[in-house]
Amino acid sequence: MKPQQVHSTRVHMVGLSVMLTLMALVTSWIAGKYSISSAQGGSSIALQPVVSGFANPVFITHAGDGSNRLFVVERGGVIKIIQNGQVLATPFLDIRDRVKVFGEAGLLSVAFPPNYAASGVFYVYYNHIDQNLAPPPAGEINDGYDTVVARFRVTANPNVADPASEERILLRNQPFTNQQWWADRVWT
Numbered sequence: 001m002k003p004q005q006v007h008s009t010r011v012h013m014v015g016l017s018v019m020l021t022l023m024a025l026v027t028s029w030i031a032g033k034y035s036i037s038s039a040q041g042g043s044s045i046a047l048q049p050v051v052s053g054f055a056n057p058v059f060i061t062h063a064g065d066g067s068n069r070l071f072v073v074e075r076g077g078v079i080k081i082i083q084n085g086q087v088l089a090t091p092f093l094d095i096r097d098r099v100k101v102f103g104e105a106g107l108l109s110v111a112f113p114p115n116y117a118a119s120g121v122f123y124v125y126y127n128h129i130d131q132n133l134a135p136p137p138a139g140e141i142n143d144g145y146d147t148v149v150a151r152f153r154v155t156a157n158p159n160v161a162d163p164a165s166e167e168r169i170l171l172r173n174q175p176f177t178n179q180q181w182w183a184d185r186v187w188t
């Protein structure tokens with residue numbers, strides 16, 4: 001066996017050992033009913049389910065408007081509201097008619113600007129069903145579903161946004177159906 005192969009084998013063995021250790025820790029953690037205690041026994045934290053029943057949730061945030069609502073993004077194209085511990089039956093936003101769910105594509109994020117309470121506008125990031133919405137630049141392939149960052153407006157009902165209010169503010173060709181998360185950097 002060549003030295004490089006020995007080194008590679010050792011690296012893989014170390015990696016496997018680390019992975020098995022992590023799996024054991026995770027299993028132990030789950031068995032502890034989501035609770036973790038410090039080795040000194042002086043403090044502990046615990047996770048407790050609040051609501052459930054979401055389909056492929058990928059992001060959660062608040063609007064910064066003091067309403068104490070949480071907004072959960074479902075990758076299929078829906079944003080739902082958690083209010084007073086309940087998931088509201090009517091989605092905040094439903095744009096399934098234009099969101100492509102494929103690979104890592106879908107409705108992936110929402111952001112509320114600091115003046116949301118006054119402006120009623122917010123921003124979403126999704127992949128569009130039309131691969132030709134943004135033509136590829138020279139030399140770039142066109143296999144992915146194009147990225148849209150769009151502005152929407154809430155209606156007179158603060159718990160329902162208008163899907164027809166969309167204003168696209170950024171279009172980008174997506175060469176691939178994976179690695180869609182670069183737009184997280186747009187938000188920050």
Ligand SMILES: [Ca+2]
Pocket residue numbers: 131132133134135136142144145146172173174
């Ligand atoms: Ca494209």
